[in-house]
Amino acid sequence: MVRFGTLWWLALRNLGRELRRSTLTALAMAFGLALLIVSRTLSDGAHEDWIDTGVRLGAGHVTFNAPGYRDSESLDDRLTSVQVDASLAAAADAPVPTPPVTTVRVSTRGLASSPDGAVPAWIVGVEPDSEIEFSRLGEHVVDGRYLQPGDRLHAFIGEGMAVRLGLRTGSRMVLTAQSAAGDIEGQLVRVVGTYRTGLEALDQGLIHLPLATAREWLGVEGATSVSLLLSHSSLTDGVQGQAERELADSGVEVAGWPQSSPDLYAAVKIDDGGDWAFHLILFAIVTLAILNAIFMSVLHRKREIGLLRALGLSSAETGLVVYVEGVMLTAVSGVAGVALGLAVVWLFLRDGIDLTDLMPSEITFGGIVFNPVMQPVIELKHLVQSVFFTVAIGLSASLYPAWEAARLDPAESVKVE
Amino acid sequence: MPEYAVRTEDLWKIYPQEPRPVEAVRGVDLEVRAGEFVAMAGPSGSGKTTVLNLLGGLTRPTRGKVWIRDRELSALPDKVLAAVRLTHIGFVFQSYNLLPVLSALENAEFTLLLQGMPVRERRERVRRLFREIGLEGLEDRKPPKLSGGQQQRVAVARAVLGDPALVLADEPTANLDSSTADALLDVMEHLNREKGTTFVFSTHDPRVMERAGRLIRLVDGRIEGEASGAGW
Numbered sequence: 278m279v280r281f282g283t284l285w286w287l288a289l290r291n292l293g294r295e296l297r298r299s300t301l302t303a304l305a306m307a308f309g310l311a312l313l314i315v316s317r318t319l320s321d322g323a324h325e326d327w328i329d330t331g332v333r334l335g336a337g338h339v340t341f342n343a344p345g346y347r348d349s350e351s352l353d354d355r356l357t358s359v360q361v362d363a364s365l366a367a368a369a370d371a372p373v374p375t376p377p378v379t380t381v382r383v384s385t386r387g388l389a390s391s392p393d394g395a396v397p398a399w400i401v402g403v404e405p406d407s408e409i410e411f412s413r414l415g416e417h418v419v420d421g422r423y424l425q426p427g428d429r430l431h432a433f434i435g436e437g438m439a440v441r442l443g444l445r446t447g448s449r450m451v452l453t454a455q456s457a458a459g460d461i462e463g464q465l466v467r468v469v470g471t472y473r474t475g476l477e478a479l480d481q482g483l484i485h486l487p488l489a490t491a492r493e494w495l496g497v498e499g500a501t502s503v504s505l506l507l508s509h510s511s512l513t514d515g516v517q518g519q520a521e522r523e524l525a526d527s528g529v530e531v532a533g534w535p536q537s538s539p540d541l542y543a544a545v546k547i548d549d550g551g552d553w554a555f556h557l558i559l560f561a562i563v564t565l566a567i568l569n570a571i572f573m574s575v576l577h578r579k580r581e582i583g584l585l586r587a588l589g590l591s592s593a594e595t596g597l598v599v600y601v602e603g604v605m606l607t608a609v610s611g612v613a614g615v616a617l618g619l620a621v622v623w624l625f626l627r628d629g630i631d632l633t634d635l636m637p638s639e640i641t642f643g644g645i646v647f648n649p650v651m652q653p654v655i656e657l658k659h660l661v662q663s664v665f666f667t668v669a670i671g672l673s674a675s676l677y678p679a680w681e682a683a684r685l686d687p688a689e690s691v692k693v694e
Numbered sequence: 695m696p697e698y699a700v701r702t703e704d705l706w707k708i709y710p711q712e713p714r715p716v717e718a719v720r721g722v723d724l725e726v727r728a729g730e731f732v733a734m735a736g737p738s739g740s741g742k743t744t745v746l747n748l749l750g751g752l753t754r755p756t757r758g759k760v761w762i763r764d765r766e767l768s769a770l771p772d773k774v775l776a777a778v779r780l781t782h783i784g785f786v787f788q789s790y791n792l793l794p795v796l797s798a799l800e801n802a803e804f805t806l807l808l809q810g811m812p813v814r815e816r817r818e819r820v821r822r823l824f825r826e827i828g829l830e831g832l833e834d835r836k837p838p839k840l841s842g843g844q845q846q847r848v849a850v851a852r853a854v855l856g857d858p859a860l861v862l863a864d865e866p867t868a869n870l871d872s873s874t875a876d877a878l879l880d881v882m883e884h885l886n887r888e889k890g891t892t893f894v895f896s897t898h899d900p901r902v903m904e905r906a907g908r909l910i911r912l913v914d915g916r917i918e919g920e921a922s923g924a925g926w
Contacts, residue, residue, distance in 0.1 A: 588805055591777075592772050688744075688747040
């Protein structure tokens, strides 16, 4: 124990001697870790923003469908009223701190037409009061208003569709789709408002109309989906698992957003891969900084290291002195890096980083629109991961110089000038 | 049977080298009794430093054996050999070899610290010895702030403080001017006389040879001659 303490003491003194070099190395590590934390929180924030936007306009974090619906998107594969109630009950039991927002939808592919022409449409019957909280499509209104409870023969359409069909608020249009009975049915509706999300596919093809109207028009009692919006995407697996257990015998299929929005999931994964590549480069830089600093200090201190051996330290203990220097450097840099990283994140936590000026037009990827305001999100798991990797790198980068120190020939080393 | 501080038997050190191996030490048989003050002299390349390294367990012999007191070194594992160096051997090098991050006092007490001696006891020992060898008042100075002679005295203090069986000094006066070298030799003679510390030097310095109780002459890795007693 005495020896171990002495080795630490000696390592500390050695670090103190090359204070400038030690400080520069520690700064390199600390900046690396801080950059890692900032980059990680920003990408976590961006991903969460993408997911949030994607699932709101899509199928939610967790969605309940009849088996086969996700592939067929046909009214034939719909939930019965009993299954809708069972799904809503399962949603209410979701093990989450904040109650999820739930919405019931009847969706079908159809045709939207006006005297100016016809376009294919994805027609969704929604409950206006829950949907406005769920999809927030009402926040993208460019003219008129979003649907309201009490609306009946009304539709909320995209700006692109309005332009193509020559429609504006108050215009009438006809929706045509195959009903549950298999007949082609038409429905006259009046445009209550138009929206623009920036996603061409939505703006030209998505129509919201009241759920009751859709049910009546299409002859549907239940729904095609019940969707849940959670406070954070990380809760998805837990809620999905619980709902699957609860609905095991009810013939309801439960899907998380990665299954129901595979494009979005792929986009997040691809971006995640890019982040990892960036992080690997950062790790490599940090590794080289430590390796260089400690290895150079070993080369400069060959005589002292030989002397330690002559004075009675074993080769392992001599290596340990060098290794402990790396450990101390890593520990100090780790604390400084976390503090610096969190301080920077804290600065941007409230207002985010606004890149509007750098993004001249809306950029879409994986079915979502990039938010030009990057909002960092601190995910404890990723913070711990960043620290863990940096510490692991610090500790492993110190191994080689320590090994070199341990294998120096003491008789030769004490002669080095 | 006399008590030996160190003895060797048919000691060889051969360095594998192209085009042919270098035989640095060739069959050295040596016995140094406890309390002796021995100088090894010889031309450059005669193997003096290699013999000292072999005696101190810094290098393993290619062949032959080394005993420190009654412990044979050549087959000891690294950790045990390190422990033997710590408790039985003191080193003094030509270029002082103090740890620059430690003060004079910390350098001197370093082996005692490794031996686990309580701080008060080791500090007391160091201060007492510093008084004896003229280092009083320099305890807190770092090596760069000490003269060559002072640094070498700190190195001697570090070597003898743990009461080793043997102090190996590799040309300890080579970097010192003559008066400083004399002062250092006075210190070592004093320690040899008063504490019975065994010294083995390698040297070119006639002053060291004159003061040695026994002179061993090495040529081409072999002991070519030996003289002892007054007037050798």
